[in-house]
Amino acid sequence: MPDTRIPIVILTGSVRPGNYTLMAARLVLDELNKSAEVAAELIDAANLDLPLPGRGGDHPDAVMLREKVSSAAAVILATPEYHGSFSSVMKLIIENLGFPSALRGKPVALLGVAAGAIGAIKSLEQLRGVVAHVGAIALPLPVSVANVQKVFDAEGRIHDPAVEKYVRRTAANVVDYLKQHVCPAMTLERILREGA
Numbered sequence: 001m002p003d004t005r006i007p008i009v010i011l012t013g014s015v016r017p018g019n020y021t022l023m024a025a026r027l028v029l030d031e032l033n034k035s036a037e038v039a040a041e042l043i044d045a046a047n048l049d050l051p052l053p054g055r056g057g058d059h060p061d062a063v064m065l066r067e068k069v070s071s072a073a074a075v076i077l078a079t080p081e082y083h084g085s086f087s088s089v090m091k092l093i094i095e096n097l098g099f100p101s102a103l104r105g106k107p108v109a110l111l112g113v114a115a116g117a118i119g120a121i122k123s124l125e126q127l128r129g130v131v132a133h134v135g136a137i138a139l140p141l142p143v144s145v146a147n148v149q150k151v152f153d154a155e156g157r158i159h160d161p162a163v164e165k166y167v168r169r170t171a172a173n174v175v176d177y178l179k180q181h182v183c184p185a186m187t188l189e190r191i192l193r194e195g196a
Contacts, residue, residue: 005039006178008032009072011065013079013090015046020113020148021087022046023156024167025078028111031171038175043068045089053095062096069102073182074109074174077131080148081114081123086130094130104135107182109174110142111167119146139177143170 010029014021025042032040048061069075079086097103108131112120124142131138143166145151151163158164 003039006037006074006175006183007072008038008040008074008076008174008178009068010040010042010076010078011069011090011093012042012045013077013087013093015089017046018154019046019080020145020152021078021080021111023152024111024113024145024148025076026156027158027164027167028076028078028170031168032175035175041068045093048093050092050096052092059096065093065096066098066102069097069106072106073178074107075103075136076109076111076170076174077127078111078113079120079123079127081112081116081120084122086112086120086123086127090127091130094134097134099134101134101136103131106136107139107174107177108136109139109170111145111170112142113145113148115147115149117146119144139173141169141173143167143173 010025012021012025022044029040029042032038050061051059077090079090110124110127112124114120121144124144128138145163145167151158151160153159158167
Protein backbone atom coordinates (compact mmCIF):
# COMPACT_ATOMS: atom_id res chain seq x y z
CA MET A 1 0.00 0.00 0.00
CA PRO A 2 1.49 3.37 -0.98
CA ASP A 3 2.44 5.90 1.66
CA THR A 4 -0.22 8.62 1.49
CA ARG A 5 1.34 10.85 4.11
CA ILE A 6 2.34 14.37 3.07
CA PRO A 7 6.13 14.48 2.54
CA ILE A 8 7.82 17.58 3.97
CA VAL A 9 11.56 18.22 3.99
CA ILE A 10 13.37 20.60 6.35
CA LEU A 11 16.78 21.84 5.19
CA THR A 12 19.14 23.52 7.66
CA GLY A 13 21.70 26.11 6.63
CA SER A 14 24.36 25.82 9.32
CA VAL A 15 27.21 23.39 9.89
CA ARG A 16 28.47 24.84 13.18
CA PRO A 17 28.47 22.28 16.01
CA GLY A 18 25.61 23.01 18.41
CA ASN A 19 24.01 25.49 16.01
CA TYR A 20 20.72 27.13 16.92
CA THR A 21 19.32 26.68 13.42
CA LEU A 22 19.26 22.92 13.92
CA MET A 23 17.69 23.37 17.36
CA ALA A 24 14.85 25.43 15.88
CA ALA A 25 14.45 23.01 12.96
CA ARG A 26 14.18 20.07 15.36
CA LEU A 27 11.29 21.77 17.15
CA VAL A 28 9.50 22.16 13.81
CA LEU A 29 10.24 18.51 12.97
CA ASP A 30 8.85 17.45 16.34
CA GLU A 31 5.67 19.44 15.67
CA LEU A 32 5.30 17.96 12.17
CA ASN A 33 5.78 14.44 13.53
CA LYS A 34 2.75 14.91 15.80
CA SER A 35 0.56 14.54 12.71
CA ALA A 36 -0.07 11.06 11.33
CA GLU A 37 -0.76 12.74 7.98
CA VAL A 38 2.82 13.99 7.60
CA ALA A 39 6.09 12.24 6.73
CA ALA A 40 8.69 14.82 7.74
CA GLU A 41 12.43 14.58 7.25
CA LEU A 42 15.15 16.92 8.48
CA ILE A 43 18.34 17.15 6.41
CA ASP A 44 21.17 18.60 8.48
CA ALA A 45 23.67 20.51 6.32
CA ALA A 46 26.47 19.32 8.60
CA ASN A 47 25.96 15.83 7.18
CA LEU A 48 26.19 16.94 3.55
CA ASP A 49 29.23 17.14 1.29
CA LEU A 50 28.09 19.46 -1.49
CA PRO A 51 30.23 20.70 -4.37
CA LEU A 52 30.72 24.36 -5.16
CA PRO A 53 28.75 25.63 -8.16
CA GLY A 54 30.46 25.08 -11.50
CA ARG A 55 32.49 22.08 -10.39
CA GLY A 56 30.43 19.77 -12.61
CA GLY A 57 29.42 16.17 -12.10
CA ASP A 58 26.66 14.70 -10.01
CA HIS A 59 27.91 14.48 -6.46
CA PRO A 60 25.98 11.82 -4.45
CA ASP A 61 24.80 14.29 -1.78
CA ALA A 62 23.61 16.76 -4.41
CA VAL A 63 21.67 14.01 -6.20
CA MET A 64 20.14 12.84 -2.91
CA LEU A 65 19.20 16.41 -2.01
CA ARG A 66 17.49 17.01 -5.37
CA GLU A 67 15.59 13.71 -5.09
CA LYS A 68 14.37 14.43 -1.55
CA VAL A 69 13.24 17.95 -2.43
CA SER A 70 11.67 16.85 -5.72
CA SER A 71 9.55 14.24 -3.95
CA ALA A 72 8.47 16.60 -1.13
CA ALA A 73 5.12 18.36 -1.15
CA ALA A 74 6.71 21.28 0.71
CA VAL A 75 10.08 22.41 2.01
CA ILE A 76 11.13 24.37 5.08
CA LEU A 77 14.38 26.33 4.80
CA ALA A 78 16.00 27.11 8.15
CA THR A 79 18.92 29.54 8.18
CA PRO A 80 20.98 31.55 10.61
CA GLU A 81 21.55 35.22 9.84
CA TYR A 82 25.20 35.96 9.20
CA HIS A 83 26.36 39.53 8.46
CA GLY A 84 22.84 40.64 7.54
CA SER A 85 22.13 37.79 5.13
CA PHE A 86 21.24 34.11 5.01
CA SER A 87 24.11 31.66 5.32
CA SER A 88 26.47 30.64 2.54
CA VAL A 89 25.60 27.06 3.45
CA MET A 90 21.94 27.72 2.59
CA LYS A 91 23.02 29.33 -0.68
CA LEU A 92 25.15 26.26 -1.48
CA ILE A 93 22.16 24.00 -0.80
CA ILE A 94 19.97 26.08 -3.13
CA GLU A 95 22.67 26.00 -5.84
CA ASN A 96 22.86 22.21 -5.58
CA LEU A 97 19.11 21.89 -6.14
CA GLY A 98 19.82 22.50 -9.82
CA PHE A 99 18.36 24.70 -12.50
CA PRO A 100 15.50 24.54 -13.00
CA SER A 101 15.48 24.16 -9.25
CA ALA A 102 13.94 21.19 -7.45
CA LEU A 103 12.16 23.90 -5.41
CA ARG A 104 10.27 25.12 -8.48
CA GLY A 105 6.52 25.16 -7.85
CA LYS A 106 6.87 24.00 -4.25
CA PRO A 107 5.57 25.81 -1.18
CA VAL A 108 8.53 26.89 0.95
CA ALA A 109 8.35 28.08 4.56
CA LEU A 110 11.16 30.17 5.98
CA LEU A 111 12.65 29.94 9.47
CA GLY A 112 15.52 32.13 10.63
CA VAL A 113 17.54 32.54 13.79
CA ALA A 114 19.86 35.36 14.81
CA ALA A 115 21.79 36.60 17.80
CA GLY A 116 20.58 40.19 17.39
CA ALA A 117 17.51 41.86 18.82
CA ILE A 118 15.72 42.17 15.45
CA GLY A 119 16.15 38.50 14.61
CA ALA A 120 16.70 37.13 11.14
CA ILE A 121 14.49 39.64 9.33
CA LYS A 122 17.15 40.68 6.79
CA SER A 123 18.14 37.12 5.94
CA LEU A 124 14.54 35.97 5.57
CA GLU A 125 13.68 38.85 3.23
CA GLN A 126 16.69 38.03 1.04
CA LEU A 127 15.94 34.32 1.13
CA ARG A 128 12.33 35.04 0.15
CA GLY A 129 13.64 36.78 -2.99
CA VAL A 130 15.87 33.84 -3.93
CA VAL A 131 13.05 31.35 -3.30
CA ALA A 132 10.74 33.35 -5.58
CA HIS A 133 13.47 33.66 -8.22
CA VAL A 134 13.87 29.87 -8.50
CA GLY A 135 10.10 29.55 -8.96
CA ALA A 136 9.08 28.34 -5.52
CA ILE A 137 6.12 29.68 -3.55
CA ALA A 138 7.40 31.52 -0.47
CA LEU A 139 4.74 31.06 2.18
CA PRO A 140 3.56 33.99 4.29
CA LEU A 141 4.42 34.28 7.98
CA PRO A 142 8.15 33.50 8.04
CA VAL A 143 9.42 32.80 11.55
CA SER A 144 12.35 34.83 12.89
CA VAL A 145 13.88 34.07 16.28
CA ALA A 146 15.82 36.94 17.89
CA ASN A 147 18.43 36.72 20.66
CA VAL A 148 18.72 33.04 19.88
CA GLN A 149 21.60 32.44 22.30
CA LYS A 150 19.28 33.49 25.14
CA VAL A 151 16.24 31.60 23.83
CA PHE A 152 17.75 28.10 23.56
CA ASP A 153 19.69 26.20 26.19
CA ALA A 154 22.59 23.87 25.30
CA GLU A 155 20.21 20.91 24.87
CA GLY A 156 18.03 22.78 22.37
CA ARG A 157 15.14 23.52 24.71
CA ILE A 158 13.28 26.82 24.75
CA HIS A 159 12.18 28.00 28.17
CA ASP A 160 9.80 30.69 26.90
CA PRO A 161 6.51 29.02 25.91
CA ALA A 162 5.53 31.92 23.65
CA VAL A 163 8.74 31.65 21.61
CA GLU A 164 8.45 27.86 21.41
CA LYS A 165 4.87 28.17 20.15
CA TYR A 166 6.04 30.74 17.60
CA VAL A 167 8.78 28.42 16.26
CA ARG A 168 6.45 25.42 16.16
CA ARG A 169 3.93 27.53 14.23
CA THR A 170 6.12 26.97 11.16
CA ALA A 171 4.79 23.41 11.01
CA ALA A 172 1.16 24.52 11.15
CA ASN A 173 1.75 27.15 8.46
CA VAL A 174 3.07 24.52 6.05
CA VAL A 175 0.49 21.85 6.82
CA ASP A 176 -2.41 24.32 6.62
CA TYR A 177 -1.21 25.59 3.24
CA LEU A 178 -0.81 22.05 1.90
CA LYS A 179 -4.25 20.98 3.08
CA GLN A 180 -5.90 24.01 1.50
CA HIS A 181 -4.00 24.20 -1.78
CA VAL A 182 -1.93 21.10 -2.55
CA CYS A 183 -3.59 18.06 -0.99
CA PRO A 184 -6.89 18.43 -2.85
CA ALA A 185 -4.96 18.23 -6.14
CA MET A 186 -2.90 15.27 -4.88
CA THR A 187 -6.07 13.45 -3.82
CA LEU A 188 -7.72 14.08 -7.17
CA GLU A 189 -4.63 12.85 -9.00
CA ARG A 190 -4.53 9.68 -6.87
CA ILE A 191 -8.24 9.02 -7.50
CA LEU A 192 -7.79 9.48 -11.24
CA ARG A 193 -4.76 7.17 -11.35
CA GLU A 194 -6.42 4.45 -9.32
CA GLY A 195 -9.60 4.70 -11.37
CA ALA A 196 -7.77 4.46 -14.70
